[in-house]
Amino acid sequence: MIRCLRFLPLLAMSLAPALAATPARPKLSVIQADEHNFRTLGAYRALLSREQAFIWGDGIKVDTPNLDWIAAQGAIADRFYATSPVCTPSRAALMTGRYPQNTGAIRNDLPMRDDMVTFAEALRRAGYATGYAGKWHLDGAARPGWAPARKFGWDENRYMFNRGHWKKLLEDERGPRVGPVNAQGVPTYAVDGADAKSFTTDFLADRTIDFIRRHREGPFCWHVSFPDPHGPNTVRAPYDTMFLGLDFQQPASARSSGKNLPPYAATLAGTFNRAQMALYFGMVKCIDDNVGRILTALREAGVLGHTFIVVTSDHGDLCGEHGRDNKGVPMEASSRIPFLLHAPGVVPPGTVVRQALGNVDFKPTILALMGIPNPTIDEGRDASALFRGTAPAGWVDQAFIRIGGGPARAAGATTTDDNDMAEGAGWLGVFSRRHKFIVAPNAAPSLFDLEADPDELTNLAGDSAHRATVRRLGAALLDYAQRHHDPLLATARVKSDLAWAVGDRADYPDAAASASESTGSAKKKKRTK
Secondary structure (H helix, E strand, O other): OEEEOOOHHHHHHOOOOOOOOOOOOOEEEEEEEEOOOHHHOHHHHOOOOHHHHOOOOOOOOOOOHHHHHHHHHOEEEEEEEOOOOOHHHHHHHHHHOOOHHHOOOOOOOOOOOOOOOOHHHHHHHOOOEEEEEEEOOOOOOOOOOEOOOOOOOOOEEEEEEOOOOOOEEEEEOOEEEEOOEOOOOOEOOOOOOOOOOOEHHHHHHHHHHHHHHHOOOOOEEEEEEEEEEOOOOOOOOOOOOOOOOOOOOOOHHHHOOOEOOOOOOOOOEOOOOHHHHHHHHHHHHHHHHHHHHHHHHHHHOOOHHHEEEEEEEOOOOOOOHHHOOOOOOOOHHHHEOOEEEEOOOOOOOOEEEEEEEEHHHHHHHHHHHHOOOOOOOOOOOOOHHHHHOOOOOOOOOOEEEEEOOOOOOOOOOOOOOOOOOOOOOOEEEEEOOOEEEEEEOOEEEEEEEOOOOOOOOEOOOOOHHHHHHHHHHHHHHHHHHHHOOOHHHHOHHHHHHHHHHHOOOOOOOOHHHHHHHHHHHOOOEOOOO
């Protein structure tokens, strides 16, 4: 189902005609954040109940008028998920249209396979000027790893760095570099002295604007990947103090132990850090202000009406939900990510796509919307019809989300930037707009009804009233795992749980173990930023 946004008055802010003629070879600007909680965007809050929109306290918010403008002028995908909610595998899925286990980059810090054809390569072959700036995380263990030799279609990658959440960047005759270094000369995440030119978000936005100005006359594809609002939660002035006066409250899901929750969903004990949330909001506000600068540059270059703009993230951040921070679990704040699409002449302003999608669907979808031939047969789906306003015949509202499995990390990699998984050996799930069904090698299965239980506090997998839903979703998950060679299917418990899910037996055979796992998980300490 697709309907118009409640914030359609924002259309009055339009910088370009709402539905100009479909541009030939439209330009593409991708703006990607890192670990961005979808509820911090006003466009997403407008689609939620008040309780869900303001989980950190009634009226507690960061205003994002520039991001909201993009949503109002185009589309917002209401249920867009990271195909694997940690950095490397999520980014690989977005780039290639393939599930992470089939890209070589199934876990953090593993390099993407040489034979992967990205959406940038497809556009480069079609005559587009291509460029990338910011965090890449698809070239193994290198950190920072400026300008990787393997470009994957990105002709200009001078400002691409492989890993890190650097807060201050500089450029001189030696090229771009991290500003702060320690006594040993090793780059650090210090923010000291960063200003509107050197703070990483501003620095990367400046390079984006420069690319737009240089390539305004022809078709281009530019991808800027901001390493914020991923931790460490630090930001330059004035954003560092902008939200300190807000009375942040611990989310409701952190104040309930829930019912029959597996380890990856259980509430963890921990103290909610209000100062960290204020700085997180500050990072989001800095991103929104720089998005505004990019929009202004596109308007001044006379190309806004011919430019597709995509806003997304590689994964979310729990920001205190379920007593947790960070990502790696199937809960909404971890796996559900922003996805906004401005596509003048192609996508009607105010479009809301309600069906579940994953970022594995991005490549086939964006190439179809742009009218560019796709040189590969992808595992993701072409969802372009949904963004044009119609659901294709036979479309199934399902997205497959997974994490874990595969080889160890690349040699020399550390856990400084990201955790591969929040719990044990991973999990595998099928998500629709209403339901999630999840299996895992070290935990009992779970079923959540997002309509009745938006905080994801009640596991319904063992409830006989929901047996038909489990059977339907289990069959879809088993089919996905077999067709796309998901390595978690080889684990004993995933195999047996999927066999139970699709079978005739009514009761779950290991309810006692499920309760034990849930109790034990609640004793684990929360990982903080």
